[in-house]
Amino acid sequence: MNILVIIPAFNEEENISKLIRKIQEIKYKNKVDIVIINDQSTDETSSLCKKMYVDVLDLPCNLGIGGAVQTGYKFAALHNYDIAIQVDGDGQHNPEYIESLIEPILQGKSDMVIGSRYIEHQGFQSTGMRRMGIWYLKHLINILTGLKITDPTSGYRAxxxxxxxxFASNYPKDYPEPESIMYIKRKGLIVSEVPVIMNEREGGESSINFNRSIYYMIKVSLAIVFDKIRKESF
Structure with missing residues (x-):
């Protein structure tokens, strides 16, 4: 199996080297390649990654998380990878769970597997405001699709x-995780979850502040509802 880890990164010089080292040090059953999608970082993210001899795609302009992740999927499709795994560049996603993520795919039980921190409720559980948003989104997705996803905002997925x-052809642009679940569900594919333990960000700053959180909830809610309407209309 050809397996690729896609790491979107924007100004993650404080975290990225440690993350790459963790991925490289773990002895997986299958060979795991890494590609860094450098989303126009203004720090040393790109140069640090290149010093560690991993593939780096330096985007010519800042595309945001959706565009960066889709670039990774385009790279995976171009190079004929069998499995792609999204891992955030901030170090919150523990590489030890990569094999747990891909196992349902290897067994033919799932098409997309999400790493959820809310199955066993261990490790970093995110901020109170974000937990409220996650609670709201998981119930919205459940009402519209019947799909039970405990961690719809998790970007840790295979x-x-x-x-x-x-995803190489079409991927949501802003805060894409919940919307992409709806998209894959609409395609008739299987989405599942496995329990993971996530870490708290060690360095740098999250791009999501209070104002962005409000925008996030409105935008994602509308996108999910429109996706449901689109499915019923065609």
Whole structure:
């Protein structure tokens, strides 16, 4: 199996080297490659990654998380990877769970697998405001689709070749995680979760502040509802 870890990164010089080292040090059953999608960082993110001899795609302009992640899927599709795994560049996603993420795909039980911190409720559980948003979104997705996802905002996920091709062609742009779940569900594919333990960000700053959180909830809610309407209309 050809497996690729996609790491979108924007100004993650405080975290990225440690994350890459962790991924490289773990002995996986399958060979795991890494590609860094450098989203126009203004710090040393790109140069640090290149010094560690991993593939780096330096974007010519800042595309945001959706555009950066889709670039990773385009890279995966171009190079014919069987499985792609999203891992955030801030170090919150523990690479020890990569094999747990891909196992349901290897067994043919799932097309996309999400790493959820809310199955066993261990480790970093995010901020209070974000937990409220997650609670709201998981119930909205459940009401509209019947799908029970405990951690719809988790960017720690693995996808098979079919999902790679879909995301390479079309991927939500702003705060894409919940919307992409709806999209894959609409395609008739299987989405599942496995428990993971996440870490708190060690350095740098999150791009999500109070104002962005409000925008996030409104934008994602509308996107999810419109996706449901689109499915019923066609």
């Amino acid at each position: 996808c098979n070749k079919e999902v790679i091709q879909i």
